[in-house]
Amino acid sequence: MENLNNILTLDINAKTKHLKKREIIQKAGENTSLAYYVKKGLLKSYTIDEKGKEHIFMFASEGWIIADMESQEFKQPTELFIDCIEESEVIFFDRKCFMLANLTENQLRENAHLLARRIAVLQKRVIMLMSVSAQERYNMFLETHSKILNRIPQRLIASYLGVTPEALSKIRGEIAKSK
Amino acid sequence: MENLNNILTLDINAKTKHLKKREIIQKAGENTSLAYYVKKGLLKSYTIDEKGKEHIFMFASEGWIIADMESQEFKQPTELFIDCIEESEVIFFDRKCFMLANLTENQLRENAHLLARRIAVLQKRVIMLMSVSAQERYNMFLETHSKILNRIPQRLIASYLGVTPEALSKIRGEIAKSK
DNA sequence: CGAGCGCTTGATTGAGTTCAAAAATCGTGG
DNA sequence: CCACGATTTTTGAACTCAATCAAGCGCTCG
Numbered sequence: 189m190e191n192l193n194n195i196l197t198l199d200i201n202a203k204t205k206h207l208k209k210r211e212i213i214q215k216a217g218e219n220t221s222l223a224y225y226v227k228k229g230l231l232k233s234y235t236i237d238e239k240g241k242e243h244i245f246m247f248a249s250e251g252w253i254i255a256d257m258e259s260q261e262f263k264q265p266t267e268l269f270i271d272c273i274e275e276s277e278v279i280f281f282d283r284k285c286f287m288l289a290n291l292t293e294n295q296l297r298e299n300a301h302l303l304a305r306r307i308a309v310l311q312k313r314v315i316m317l318m319s320v321s322a323q324e325r326y327n328m329f330l331e332t333h334s335k336i337l338n339r340i341p342q343r344l345i346a347s348y349l350g351v352t353p354e355a356l357s358k359i360r361g362e363i364a365k366s367k
Numbered sequence: 368m369e370n371l372n373n374i375l376t377l378d379i380n381a382k383t384k385h386l387k388k389r390e391i392i393q394k395a396g397e398n399t400s401l402a403y404y405v406k407k408g409l410l411k412s413y414t415i416d417e418k419g420k421e422h423i424f425m426f427a428s429e430g431w432i433i434a435d436m437e438s439q440e441f442k443q444p445t446e447l448f449i450d451c452i453e454e455s456e457v458i459f460f461d462r463k464c465f466m467l468a469n470l471t472e473n474q475l476r477e478n479a480h481l482l483a484r485r486i487a488v489l490q491k492r493v494i495m496l497m498s499v500s501a502q503e504r505y506n507m508f509l510e511t512h513s514k515i516l517n518r519i520p521q522r523l524i525a526s527y528l529g530v531t532p533e534a535l536s537k538i539r540g541e542i543a544k545s546k
Numbered sequence: 547c548g549a550g551c552g553c554t555t556g557a558t559t560g561a562g563t564t565c566a567a568a569a570a571t572c573g574t575g576g
Numbered sequence: 577c578c579a580c581g582a583t584t585t586t587t588g589a590a591c592t593c594a595a596t597c598a599a600g601c602g603c604t605c606g
Contacts, residue, residue, distance in 0.1 A: 258487035303482040308437035310489035317496040318529035350497035
């Protein structure tokens with residue numbers, strides 16, 4: 189992820205901001221073409237459904253980019269909220285620089301990989317949601333997010349896994365018992 | 368999707384093939400960087416889990432590209448099977464031409480949009496799987512796949528929705544009753 | 547220090563699965 | 577083109593996993 193700085197420098201308007209815990213940097217319904225590079229801290233992106241329930245798409249810690257990469261393709265307003273789980277330091281830059289014509293071959297490749305990696309993550313998630321139990325999903329989460337595990341509240345992990353906080357608590361109880 | 372032909376022409380090795388129903392064009396575990404443009408017919412991509420269950424990722428009819436766009440990014444072998452639901456006519460070409468340096472600005476933009484659109488579809492699917500009932504998922508499917516609906520066997524729709532064929536049959540029964 | 551939020555635990559309910567078998571549809575060979 | 581076997585779809589009963597509802601505990605931060 190280090191060489192993403194190449195891309196970041198393409199946006200002369202890119203700005204680093206210091207954000208407090210719980211600070212919202214993007215709301216569903218807004219028109220924005222911004223993306224966010226996390227220098228420090230921990231963010232999440234999510235939707236809120238008709239019943240007011242939050243559904244988390246991704247967590248982004250140091251070195252990750254978080255944004256609504258796609259909704260702009262179809263319809264203008266984003267459907268994603270993005271906010272800070274911790275106090276964070278984030279570079280705001282324009283997503284459009286991913287599509288500039290004067291990119292080098294390496295930058296191009298980097299961009300394609302970035303999008304492809306995002307697709308890979310989502311594809312895995314779809315399989316996960318379709319085919320494995322909540323318990324197995326939690327185990328997979330433990331593996332894939334081991335570094336930032338203790339920085340994420342339980343309730344948010346439950347939302348990411350697509351279960352209620354109560355269900356996750358019981359799953360953890362089961363795991364603890366079986367040891 | 369018409370101008371995708373621009374990209375297709377970049378691969379001098381691209382070949383059109385006629386395929387019979389049930390013919391498999393890609394198997395999990397294979398090493399390939401091919402992508403498939405559907406000129407005619409209907410294909411599906413899917414995984415098979417430990418229990419031997421098929422989980423469908425996408426259907427591709429006329430004008431769509433189907434491929435494992437992402438697993439190559441990480442690990443060599445693909446995890447997706449791709450086969451024909453109907454007799455089909457398909458252009459086999461190399462995915463790598465999406466990342467060539469000599470693409471025009473329009474082609475670049477087209478590629479980015481293609482990937483972004485795929486992300487959008489997957490993102491919607493994740494929300495769908497996390498937050499709505501099987502019945503609602505079926506209704507959403509009816510809307511988004513209305514043109515190819517009657518060409519897809521029930522059992523495959525159930526797999527796409529993440530439910531058993533029995534469950535889908537009952538859902539359809541309910542809907543029919545309520546009219 | 548107290549109020550509220552987050553986590554746990556238990557009882558109940560419900561959506562969807564599994565298993566089984568019948569009914570409908572498809573497709574292939576004669 | 578028909579008939580028969582195979583595959584799909586439907587229907588039903590029993591069961592399971594996770595959701596919902598409700599109550600209690602523990603922390604933190606205001």
